[in-house]
Structures are given as structure tokens and as C-alpha cells.
Amino acid sequence: MRTVNPEQHARKRAAILESAAVEFAEKGVDGASTAAICRRAGIGSGTLFHYFPTKNALFHALFADDLATNTEACRRALADRDPASGLDSLVAHLVSELGDPLVPGLAAAAMLQVNRDPKFAALMAADERQTLTTLTALLDRMAEDGADLPFPPARVARWVASIIDSLFLSAMEEDFDPESHLRELRRITAWLTGRA
Amino acid sequence: MRTVNPEQHARKRAAILESAAVEFAEKGVDGASTAAICRRAGIGSGTLFHYFPTKNALFHALFADDLATNTEACRRALADRDPASGLDSLVAHLVSELGDPLVPGLAAAAMLQVNRDPKFAALMAADERQTLTTLTALLDRMAEDGADLPFPPARVARWVASIIDSLFLSAMEEDFDPESHLRELRRITAWLTGRA
DNA sequence: GTCTATATTCAGATAGAC
């Protein structure tokens, strides 16, 4: 009897997700066709629906996989003895996907999906909450250590998160320069976190 | 012979655009159906396609109308004798649509459309360029007047624009408070423009 | 109303593990 090979299954699943990411980033959830995803992945349509029950589930999986790495980054940041250095590492992680050219398109697709798929909205909200809670906890500790925050910790946390999000919008521009953007982001974050 | 009544034509056109905005914001360009737009506007599909040749043209018109008001706001900001006050008025204008609940959805739809419709991309790029050029010119004058900018004027301009964009992302959150957000935005902008 | 596009299904074909 033939048995299931988990490693092979995972590899193919990842390959399908990668093809799907390209299509979704380019055309959004409604604009992307399962046929195009299959063509790009080099599989028949039956195979796609063997791995994922619907097109929406495919989109969902794309983001769920990412949430796990975020959780881990938050855990590590909180474990850091120095809250400022924990915050820096968390910001670095949040920014780490900036180089991926698919990210702006996927972000736009996700924004639309939040209004339409409540389960997807819950996934995104949980991710957001986790990031904000972690940032706030770190900023609380920094404030206790005497940092001079321009706003209360929870509000600073929100601004840090917002400004990072806005970077992903900027990443769409033709003359985007990650190098100087990141340098400037660190300067702005330093001011926001009372380390000007 | 029956002649066209330009005023009535404009009124109906605006009504169609308003219905379309709701649908596009909720479902994106591909997810929105012309049938739903017609239903919402209380017109037949024939009428819709009398006013706009295609669904894409309808989406296009939604943004083109806005661009004119932006041009005017830029003109006024540059005409201000005091560059700092001109900058404040331009920022106020850019932020003025924050209360509109449709804006986040429309922004997401627009981001996706930029990857797909080159004409639409050109429209958005022109708008962006206009805003950045104006901000940069104002910041140049402020720097000449002795303002202590943290980065070169063109970079500060980009950050101001990015941070305003990020406000529109925040506006999607459930506990969004325009009041404190705007107050904090002014504080951040003040720092970025050398008026800390 | 017409005509095209497309998500999903299904009835098998293929082939690896025992």
C-alpha cells in the first residue's frame, strides 16, 4: 500500500502557495483565477482542490503560515532583558519582508478580504493585537526605565505599527530605496520611543 | 427633439458614482458587480453603460474627480506666504477624507488596480508626484527659513505622505479615534518638519 | 438577452509502498 509522504506533501503545498501568492498579489482574490494558479504551479485543477478546499482557503493559508513566525518574534522580543533591544528586534522582524515584491499586492488583497471574510478578519485582528500588545509591553518597561515617550505607550505602539505598515505602501513606488528608508525609520522610531 | 439637460446628467452621474464607490470599497474592482451597482443606484444596466463605457472606466472616474481637488489644495498651499502654514493646510486637506468609511476599502482596491491598469497607475502616480513635489517645495522654503529637518526635504516630504497614508490604514481599526490620531499626527509632523 | 469566464466536481488514470 502506498503511504502518505508528509515531506513531499509539504513541499508541493508550499509550491502551490507560492504560485498562489504571485497570482493573488497581482490580481487580488477575486481577480486571480484558480486556473492561472494551477498553470503557474504546473498542476491540474483537481490537484489544487486536493490540497485546498476552496480558493479562499488557499488565500487564508498564505497568511496563517506567517502568523506563526510573528508569534515567535513577539515571544523573543519579550524575553529580551533590555526592552529597547527587544523592540528593535521586533521592528526588524516586522520590516524583514519589505524586500519581497509580492508584499504590497498581498497587503492590498488582504485589506479587501478583511471586509468580506469574517474568519480572515479575525486572523488579521489577532495578529495585529499580538503585535500591539507586545510593543505596548516593551514600551511600558522602557517608560519605567525612564524613556521620555511623546504619547502613552499604547499610542506609541500604534504609531510604530502604523508607520511600519506605511513602509509597505511606499515599497510600491518605483524609486523605493530600502536602505535609506530603514535608516530613517530607525531615527523616527528612536524619537517615538523616547530615544531621540 | 429632446435635448440633454447637463445638470440632470451630472446629478445622475454623481449618484451612480456614489453607488459604485460603496460597492468598490466593499468588494474591490473584480468583486463588485455592475448589477449590484445598478440595483443600488436604482437604474437598469443599460443606463449604467450609457454613462460609463466599462466597469473600469467607472472606477477610474471615481478617482479622477478627486485629483482635481488635490491640485487645487497644492496650488493654495504653495501660494501661502508662510510655508509652514501652507504645509499645515495641505496636510489638513490630505487628511480631510479620514472620516469617510469608504476610504480604506477604496484605497485597497486602488492599490490592486495600480498593478493591472497602466492608465490608472499613471493617474495615481501623477497625484502622488504632485503631492510630493508640493511638500518638498514647502519644506525647501522652511529649511531656508532655518527649520531643522531630520532628513533632506524630499525625504521628509515622503515620510509625511507615508504617515498620512498609514492613517487611512488605522482608520479601519475598530477603536480608531480621529481626534487623538490627528493631534498626534500634528505632533509627529511638527518634529519631522523641524518644529519640535 | 448573449456570450464568455471560471470555481468546483468527478470519474477515472498513474504509480509508489507494502
Add this chain to the structure above:
DNA sequence: GTCTATCTGAATATAGAC
């Protein structure tokens, strides 16, 4: 050799632009 994971692609049904 058998059993089942894996895959295929035509068929269906529905929706939606115009």
C-alpha cells in the same frame, strides 16, 4: 499484486460584463 495517495482534465453550473 494490491491498495491507496496523488494527480488529471473534461464536464457542470453559475455568474456576470456588456
